Amino acid sequence: MLINRLTLHRFRRFDTVEWHPAPGLNLVSGDNGAGKTSLLEALHLMAYGRSFRGRVRDGLVRAGAEDLEVFVEWQEQPQPTPARKRRAGLRHSGQAWKGRLDGQDVQQLGNLCAALAVVTFEPGSHALISGSGESRRRFMDWALFHVEPDFLTLWRRYSRALKQRNALLKQGGANATLDAWDYELGESGELLTLRRRSYLERLQDKAVPLAADIAPLLGLQGLAFQPGWRRHEVSLADALLLARERDRQYGYTSVGPHRADWQPEFSDLPGTQALSRGQAKLTALACLLAQAEDFADQRGEWPVIALDDLASELDRHHQQRVLARLMAGQAQVLITATEPPAWLESRQPTRFHVEHGQISPSA
Ligand SMILES: Nc1ncnc2c1ncn2[C@@H]1O[C@H](COP(=O)(O)OP(=O)(O)OP(=O)(O)O)[C@@H](O)[C@H]1O
Known part of the structure; x- marks a missing residue:
């Protein structure tokens, strides 16, 4: 994917700003507080429906504005099919998000x-490794949403059944009604788990050599999947039945893919x-780049890769290895830095500078 235009209105410090990144490596420089992170944050918001810096x-x-708007235009370039232009808009006006696509x-x-x-990849990305399981579940599901078209339907089926079961547990629902939802949860949950497990196996095959390349001393050996119940011993339907009385006491479902982790x-x-x-940051970065490489294999095109303040996150040797790895692929890469390191020049980035609420090409 190739972003041609990012426009922000009333987003953080920007009133209106428009950025046209180039293919390949883009480097955005600017002083502290200039708004470099905000550009990547807005892109992340469009791609994930949430910011990586809060709500x-x-x-x-x-400050002082009523709403914000973000517009993105990009080109899909899945090989071997022809390229396609796409555009999306997102608006928040006090209460709710409104989105437009094409x-x-x-x-x-x-x-x-x-x-x-x-x-x-941004300064908080170490939470993928050292934070709660929720971010690791989201990480797995992000990939599956993007590479398996029916995964969203399966995920919604499971979420709906989970919501119904939790409501019944709280209301003291009858066993016969719970049986029906346990069946639905069991069936959709097993399918969901098979997808996640095979994704993680595929990811591990990429992440281990990738980590050895960018961070040889880290010694990453594998990614261990935890399905959310003792899957090697019982089916999900049986695990739900076994947990039912305890779940009634607590008022929520204690086993299942919503508790999965890796x-x-x-x-x-x-x-x-x-x-x-x-080390947690390097591990997170290895997993994220492996995810990008897997996406490229599965979809026939690269996702956009955004690296916020890489220079302050990694030492020079690791930065250089990461850049070498990225440049070997075809991704559009967006990097921010306060003081771009001199060695980066050899990679011939397209340079931009953020100042006074505007972004402009720089020499
Ligand atoms: N709601 C808001 N209204 C106005 N200005 C805001 C708002 N939220 C954040 N800002 C300002 O917008 C800027 C956001 O900066 P951002 O974090 O994107 O900068 P940066 O260039 O990445 O900085 P650094 O190098 O320090 O990480 C800051 O100057 C901040 O004070």
């Missing part, structure tokens, strides 16, 4: 997010709790 009420809308209103923001694929494994470390912050 709307945390200041996405420009000139039509979208009913669910999920449809917008499924159209534009961006892989973002963990990276290392040759010389007992687990993720032993990782330094820098």
Whole structure:
């Protein structure tokens, strides 16, 4: 995917700003607080329906303004089919999000997010490894939403059944009614789990050599999938039945794919709790880049790769290895930096500078 235009209105410090990134490597420089991260944040918002820096009420809308708008135009280039132009718009006016895709209103923001694929690495990305399981589940599901067209339907089926079962547990519903939802949860949950497991196996085959390339001393050995119940012992339907009385007491479903997780494994470390912050970041980056490479294999085109403040996140050696890896692919890469490192010049990036609420090409 190739972003041709990003326009923001009343987003963070920007009143109106328009950016036309180039294919290949783009480098955005500017002083602290100039708005570099905000550009990547807006793109991430369009691609994920959420910011990586909090909610709307945390200041996405420009101070004094009523709403914000983000527009993106990009080109899909799936090989071997011809390229296709796409455009999306997102507006938040106080209460709710409104989205448009290719000139039509979208009913669910999920449809917008499924159209534009961006892989973002930013200062909070270590949470993928050291944070809660929710971000790791989202990570798996992001890939499946994008590469398997029927995954969204399956995911919605499971979520709906889970909601119904939780409501029944809270209301003290009859066993016969719970049986029906357990059946639905069991069936959709097993299917969901098969997809996640095979995705993680595929990802592991990419992430392990990729980590050895960009961070040889990390010793990443594998990605271990945890399905959310003792799958090697019982089916999901049986696990739900076994947990039913306890679930009634707590008022929620304690087993199933909504509790799934995965963990990276290392040759010389007992687990993720032993990782330094820098190592957690490198592991997250290896997983994210492996995800981008898998997307490229499956879809025949690369997602956009956005790296916020890479220079302050990684030491020079790791930055250089990451860049070498990225340049070997075909992705459009967007990097921000306060002081672009001198060695980056050899990669001949297209340069932009952010200042006074505007972005302009720079020499
Ligand atoms: N709701 C808002 N209204 C007005 N200005 C805002 C709002 N939210 C954030 N800002 C300002 O917008 C800018 C956002 O900066 P951003 O984090 O994108 O900058 P940056 O160039 O990445 O900075 P750094 O190099 O320090 O990370 C800051 O100057 C901040 O004070």
